[in-house]
Amino acid sequence: MSQRIVQQVLYLEVAARLRDMIAKGTLAPGSWVDELSLTEELGISRTPLREALKVLVSEGLMRLEPRRGCFVNELNLADLDQIFPLMAMLEGRCAYEAALLIQDEDLERLEPVHQQLQEYAQAGNTSQYYLTNEVIHKAIQDLANNPWLSGLVDSLRNRLCLYRHKTLSFPGRIEQSCAEHLAIFAALKQRDAALAQSITQDHLLKQIAVLHQLAHLAQGASNDD
Known part of the structure; x- marks a missing residue:
């Protein structure tokens, strides 16, 4: 045995x-x-x-x-068009439930992480920004304290690693992404579950919109060649 x-x-x-x-x-x-x-x-x-x-x-x-x-396996834009709305819905729900459960000590722990995120965004340090971004998403997911929800998010997040295109390469996206995270954090501080959910959903959906813009630019560059 x-x-x-x-x-x-x-x-x-x-x-x-x-x-x-x-x-x-x-x-x-x-x-x-x-x-x-x-x-x-x-x-x-x-x-x-x-x-x-x-x-x-x-x-x-x-x-x-x-x-x-x-x-x-590989993912294409058609796959991402189906995955990101699901991620938006699920991570939005994580933010909603986290806002209902979050404690002062949780906010104190997340404050310096968001400060780091701002610093990396201002410095244009995309590699460290990505790592800190992942920490924040996972922290909100954990704060929701919903294993069923967390399992679904993890499953989709694992699949997204099959797509190597990074949205932060798009001009202005890193600043926009940081602003979105700070808005989510502000909603968590206010314990405004509906607002945290709404901003999080928009944050995820903007990523697929940027991926389409990047694909369009790449296609244009290819045609120029």
Whole structure:
């Protein structure tokens, strides 16, 4: 019995490692999964690797193709048009529930994080801005204290890492994004659940609008070539 538990923990750890590799781009969207190379890199046998791959296939991060093997999935704009409205609805609900439950000590903990966000936005430090942005989104999700809601958000957020285009490359977006976060934080301070929900939903929907603008610009540049 104990051996089976250890084996289960191992393949779950491998699945977590693979998710991280996808998020960081080490396993790029559309790429073929070299099982032999991964077993050597991770120091494991093929059994836990294949069990982990099945988990990621079930999550939509990978796909199995007959006689070809396993591939990292890809997202296009059509996929994002369907995902972002769902994310907006779910994260909006997180903000709504967080506003109802948030305590003074939570606000004190989040204050310096938002100050850091402002500093990174003003400096144009997109890499640190992204990391701090993720911390804030996750903090609000945790404050909602709703495991059912959190599970749905995590599932969609994991899939969004398959799309590598970054919205902050669009002129003025980092400043706009920061202003939106500060407005959400202000609504949380006021314990205004409806306002926090509304601003959060708009914040998520603006991201897909910017992605379309970036795609349009890229298409125009391609046509010029």
